[in-house]
Every structure is written in C-alpha cells, then in structure tokens.
Amino acid sequence: MYGWIWRHLPGNAWVRGIIALVLVLAVVYALFQYVFPWAEPLLPFGDVTVDGASAGGAGAGR
Amino acid sequence: MAARTEHDERTDTSASPPPARRRVRHPVATAVSVFGELLITAGLVLALFVVYSLWWTNVLADREADRQGDTVRSKWADGPGALDTKDGIGFLHVPAMKNGEVLVKKGTDPKTLNNGIAGYYTDPVESALPWDDEGNFTLAAHRDGHGAKFHNIHKLKNGDPVVFETKDTWYVYKVYKTLPETSKFNVDVIQPVPEESGVKEPGRYITLTTCTPVYTSKYRYIVWGELERTEKVDKDRTIPAELR
Numbered sequence: 001m002y003g004w005i006w007r008h009l010p011g012n013a014w015v016r017g018i019i020a021l022v023l024v025l026a027v028v029y030a031l032f033q034y035v036f037p038w039a040e041p042l043l044p045f046g047d048v049t050v051d052g053a054s055a056g057g058a059g060a061g062r
Numbered sequence: 063m064a065a066r067t068e069h070d071e072r073t074d075t076s077a078s079p080p081p082a083r084r085r086v087r088h089p090v091a092t093a094v095s096v097f098g099e100l101l102i103t104a105g106l107v108l109a110l111f112v113v114y115s116l117w118w119t120n121v122l123a124d125r126e127a128d129r130q131g132d133t134v135r136s137k138w139a140d141g142p143g144a145l146d147t148k149d150g151i152g153f154l155h156v157p158a159m160k161n162g163e164v165l166v167k168k169g170t171d172p173k174t175l176n177n178g179i180a181g182y183y184t185d186p187v188e189s190a191l192p193w194d195d196e197g198n199f200t201l202a203a204h205r206d207g208h209g210a211k212f213h214n215i216h217k218l219k220n221g222d223p224v225v226f227e228t229k230d231t232w233y234v235y236k237v238y239k240t241l242p243e244t245s246k247f248n249v250d251v252i253q254p255v256p257e258e259s260g261v262k263e264p265g266r267y268i269t270l271t272t273c274t275p276v277y278t279s280k281y282r283y284i285v286w287g288e289l290e291r292t293e294k295v296d297k298d299r300t301i302p303a304e305l306r
Binding site (some may be wrong): 001002014028031032036039040041044045046047048050051 | 119150202212248279
C-alpha cells in the first residue's frame with residue numbers, strides 16, 4: 001500500500017519524500033481537526049459528572 | 063574448497079531472489095502486506111489519538127480558559143455593578159492541586175467543561191452558589207485532557223483549603239472528606255446536604271467531582287469541603303492567607 005503510493009509519486013527520491021511528508025501532515029491535521037473531535041464524545045474517557053447520563057446514554061437513577 | 067564453493071553459492075542464492083520476488087508477487091502476499099500496513103496505520107492513529115486526548119486538548123482548553131478568564135477579570139475591573147454570571151461566576155483556587163485558578167461557569171455539559179473550566183451542576187441536582195445561605199456548591203471538571211483542571215484531585219487531604227474567588231468575596235472552604243471511588247450514578251454525593259460525607263445538618267458545602275482512575279472514566283472521585291470563613295475582596299485583591 002505505502003509502497004504503491006511511493007512508486008506513484010512523481011519526481012526523484014527527495015521530491016517524493018517531501019510530498020510524502022506533506023501528505024502525512026495533511027492526514028494528521030485532518031485527524032486532529034475533524035476525526036478526533038468527532039470520535040471523542042463517542043468514547044467513554046471524558047465523563048466527569050455524577051449524573052451518569054453523559055456516559056453512553058445510560059440513564060441515572062434520578 | 064568444496065565447502066567454500068557451497069558457501070559462495072548460498073550467498074548468491076540469498077542475495078539474488080528478493081528483487082525477483084518483489085517483481086512477481088503472489089496475490090496472497092500482497093493482501094497480507096496491505097493488511098499488515100493497515101494494522102500499523104491503525105496503531106499509529108490510536109497513538110495519535112492519545113497524543114490528541116492528553117496533550118492537544120489541553121493546549122486548546124488552556125488557551126480558551128485563559129481567554130474566558132481574562133474576559134471575566136476585565137469585566138470585574140470595570141468597577142462595581144451587578145454580579146454578571148453569564149461569563150463565569152468566579153475562580154476556584156486549590157493550592158494542593160497546583161493548577162492555578164480555574165474559571166467556574168454554569169453547567170456541566172461537555173461543551174462547557176471542554177474549555178478548560180469547571181462547571182457547577184444544574185442537573186441532576188441543582189448546585190447552590192457560594193453566596194447562598196446554605197446548600198452545596200457542586201463542581202465538575204476534567205481529570206485528563208481539556209485542561210485537566212482536576213487532575214491532581216488525589217493530592218487533596220482533609221484540612222486543605224479550597225478557595226473560591228468572586229468579584230467581591232473570597233470563600234474559604236476546608237476539605238473534610240474525600241471519596242476516592244464511587245459510581246457515576248451516585249448522585250447522592252451532590253445533594254444539598256451530602257450525607258454520604260458524614261454531615262447531617264444543612265450548611266455551606268462545596269463538592270468537587272471528577273473521574274477516576276486517571277485516564278479513564280470508570281468511577282468518580284469526590285472531595286467535600288465546608289465553608290470556614292469569607293473575606294471581602296479589598297482594593298488590591300489581596301489574596302487570603304490560605305493561598306500565600
């Protein structure tokens with residue numbers, strides 16, 4: 001997969017390396033900016049209250 | 063001599079085949095290779111998620127909390143006037159947590175807390191406010207990520223001061239009970255009279271809640287305090303003795 005991408009990048013090894021780095025940074029940016037903020041509330045790591053309601057929809061006793 | 067030839071031959075065979083194998087690869091080998099690369103990718107993405115959760119959200123939240131805190135302080139500095147609670151009701155100072163000042167705003171929904179602040183409960187049990195005659199001032203904040211304002215909650219011991227600063231008053235609470243682990247459904251801990259902490263009489267209490275153990279949200283960590291005294295804020299906002 002990565003080998004395939006590498007072979008299809010244009011230019012010599014230096015140009016390919018720079019393009020590959022830009023691609024990696026673009027992916028990391030997309031993850032931090034869009035994917036992780038979307039995924040985070042779906043995961044049970046950030047609930048700090050005792051109402052219990054924010055933890056995956058489980059209702060509290062009251 | 064014979065052994066030498068054999069060795070040379072073996073060197074030859076081990077040196078030449080790889081290029082040949084790369085040129086004509088079996089489809090199964092290709093599939094396995096792609097699958098392996100996907101697994102490595104997934105591992106890297108998960109590692110990045112940890113970096114995001116434990117570092118990047120703190121960077122964003124601290125920035126936002128500073129901005130909102132500055133807004134509140136500059137409004138306070140604009141002279142006397144009605145206590146405006148929309149931008150936040152004040153700042154929590156807990157020397158034992160070594161986290162500076164924490165802006166406190168209304169509500170404990172994730173959107174509010176993710177800005178690196180602490181929120182007072184409106185649901186399921188409405189929090190009292192520090193200037194009320196009696197009741198329980200109940201707060202929640204993140205343990206990790208998003209500012210991690212209550213990260214060091216486990217450093218709090220009985221007798222430690224918890225100071226809440228409003229526009230005109232310092233409210234000095236003393237911790238009298240900690241509960242290192244309780245269910246997230248245990249809403250009794252934030253009742254106006256938190257009997258679980260051992261008190262029976264109405265009074266002016268403060269309750270800090272966050273998640274525990276660190277890096278998870280399995281249980282809740284609770285710290286209770288009771289108001290010891292209040293102090294008027296003077297012209298220079300001299301900090302009370304507990305914070306020096």
